[in-house]
Amino acid sequence: MAAVESLASKRSIDSGGTKKLLIDGNWVSPSSGETFETRNPANNNLLGRIASGNARDIELAVGAARRAFEGPWSKFSPFERQRILLKFADLVEANFEDLCVLDTLDMGVPISLARSRKQRALGLIRFYAGLATTIHGDTIQNSIPGEFFTYTLKEPVGVVGAITPWNAPLTSTIWKLGPVLATGCTMVLKPAEQASLTPLRLGELLLEAGLPDGVVNIVTGYGETAGAALAGHMGVDKVAFTGSHFTGQKIIEAAKGNIKRVTLELGGKSPDIVFADADLDAAVPGAAMAVFMNSGQICSAGTRLLVERSIYDTFVGKVADYAKTLRVGDGLDPDTQIGPLVSAEQLARVKGYLAIGREEGAQALVGGDQLSGGAHADGFFVAPTVLAGVRNDMRVAQEEIFGPVLSAIAFDDFDEAARIANATSFGLGSGVWTRDVGKAHRMAKSIRAGTVWVNCYAAMDPAVPFGGYKMSGHGRESGTQHIDAYLETKSVIMKVA
Numbered sequence: 001m002a003a004v005e006s007l008a009s010k011r012s013i014d015s016g017g018t019k020k021l022l023i024d025g026n027w028v029s030p031s032s033g034e035t036f037e038t039r040n041p042a043n044n045n046l047l048g049r050i051a052s053g054n055a056r057d058i059e060l061a062v063g064a065a066r067r068a069f070e071g072p073w074s075k076f077s078p079f080e081r082q083r084i085l086l087k088f089a090d091l092v093e094a095n096f097e098d099l100c101v102l103d104t105l106d107m108g109v110p111i112s113l114a115r116s117r118k119q120r121a122l123g124l125i126r127f128y129a130g131l132a133t134t135i136h137g138d139t140i141q142n143s144i145p146g147e148f149f150t151y152t153l154k155e156p157v158g159v160v161g162a163i164t165p166w167n168a169p170l171t172s173t174i175w176k177l178g179p180v181l182a183t184g185c186t187m188v189l190k191p192a193e194q195a196s197l198t199p200l201r202l203g204e205l206l207l208e209a210g211l212p213d214g215v216v217n218i219v220t221g222y223g224e225t226a227g228a229a230l231a232g233h234m235g236v237d238k239v240a241f242t243g244s245h246f247t248g249q250k251i252i253e254a255a256k257g258n259i260k261r262v263t264l265e266l267g268g269k270s271p272d273i274v275f276a277d278a279d280l281d282a283a284v285p286g287a288a289m290a291v292f293m294n295s296g297q298i299c300s301a302g303t304r305l306l307v308e309r310s311i312y313d314t315f316v317g318k319v320a321d322y323a324k325t326l327r328v329g330d331g332l333d334p335d336t337q338i339g340p341l342v343s344a345e346q347l348a349r350v351k352g353y354l355a356i357g358r359e360e361g362a363q364a365l366v367g368g369d370q371l372s373g374g375a376h377a378d379g380f381f382v383a384p385t386v387l388a389g390v391r392n393d394m395r396v397a398q399e400e401i402f403g404p405v406l407s408a409i410a411f412d413d414f415d416e417a418a419r420i421a422n423a424t425s426f427g428l429g430s431g432v433w434t435r436d437v438g439k440a441h442r443m444a445k446s447i448r449a450g451t452v453w454v455n456c457y458a459a460m461d462p463a464v465p466f467g468g469y470k471m472s473g474h475g476r477e478s479g480t481q482h483i484d485a486y487l488e489t490k491s492v493i494m495k496v497a
């Protein structure tokens, strides 16, 4: 009876309102017995408790991932891995509304925005499913004296440690899962402590899709404990990280012990350039939503608005007017356009930058503070804010705020716009608004950033590479080449005569 009960318990993600860890196909309690709260940032209500994994749990998870990598999973053909990914996609589709609600409850994203990401979420999984059957080496002509048959094999890199942020729990987890499962790697996932509910639910769906035990393990917990143990573990072959550049630097340090492969998707201070000849009716909402979407908690948010001086006052004024129309509130309300920030810490951080902006002499045309009355009383809301009179050397123009705060800077001509756009340590996203096609192409070439959006912002597709120049990171996610970062290349040189 005890054995049956323990089997039942291992099949259950929950133990008395506390979510467990997924290790080797079983839901288990954390070694330390410790847990932490997860709360709804719209009203600070307690949603449940999450297991606080530590180095011991990481050890168990990495061991399980290694056994799975060397075990039956290594025998799965590309077709079989594809089948699991496609089954997983169907399950995510069938459960999509519940997953959106989890994202909204746990990190505050407006439900309308969460729902609008359906094509992206499902498209990502099915894209990687497709890639599973495209992996191939080459045969290579060579000049070695004698007769040689030379070819390359592509092999999975091994155990991947994935560390994810909280700002888009559903899609960022899927983005990390796709290349792992397509290539035949295995994985230990450490989700962000602020929003673990969606990644854990995805763990359940992966088991339902028939994924073998140990291929994906999920160890929730804090960055300094579970995250650091994973990044430094000698049994992990590669770390795939998304988050702040401060933590990115720690990941690079932690990876040195066994020379882990590292890919990093870090922050930005992305320029969004508006020329006087742009379609301003499109550029006003475009520039506003480039930064206000997800309350500014997007790595590629267009946080620096560069506007040609002749239209600066009018244009920035219109963006501020647009910001006033945005409905800020609980993300569960289908009419909400802007939700809360993820946590009290993030609220404090953003308020700190608003104070810095004031000290630096920027003027808030709209917003500029926390929203604290009425329906906003218990949540972590900041009014969409447009800061005018910003110079590019101010801290509000150089540092990632990760809140609904736009810094508007004037420029005189093309060259000055390009110079200001590139005067940053980051290089993730960027935008250009103009009707002049030649100018758009020249600016696209001038900007040192991983993505340039022309007359749009934030459009993404699984087939299009995404990632950063400079301190915005290393490597590209999406695109067919993404899986290269999960593959080793082996050269076979065979003397045939």
Ligand code: NAI
Pocket: 163, 164, 165, 166, 167, 190, 191, 192, 193, 221, 222, 223, 224, 226, 227, 228, 229, 231, 242, 243, 244, 245, 247, 248, 250, 251, 265, 266, 267, 268, 298, 299, 346, 349, 400, 401, 402
């Ligand atoms: P963070 O970079 O510290 O957190 C991201 C992930 O890294 C989380 O899973 C966290 O637990 C983990 N982590 C933290 N310290 C770690 C360590 N020493 N070793 C291994 N893993 C570790 O970001 P945080 O603290 O949540 O947010 C702070 C700021 O970072 C934000 O205000 C924003 O500016 C930036 N950020 C940028 C993101 C992006 O997508 N570019 C996403 C999240 C945050």
Ligand code: MG
Pocket: 038, 039, 040, 041, 105, 106, 107, 194, 195
């Ligand atoms: Mg939460």
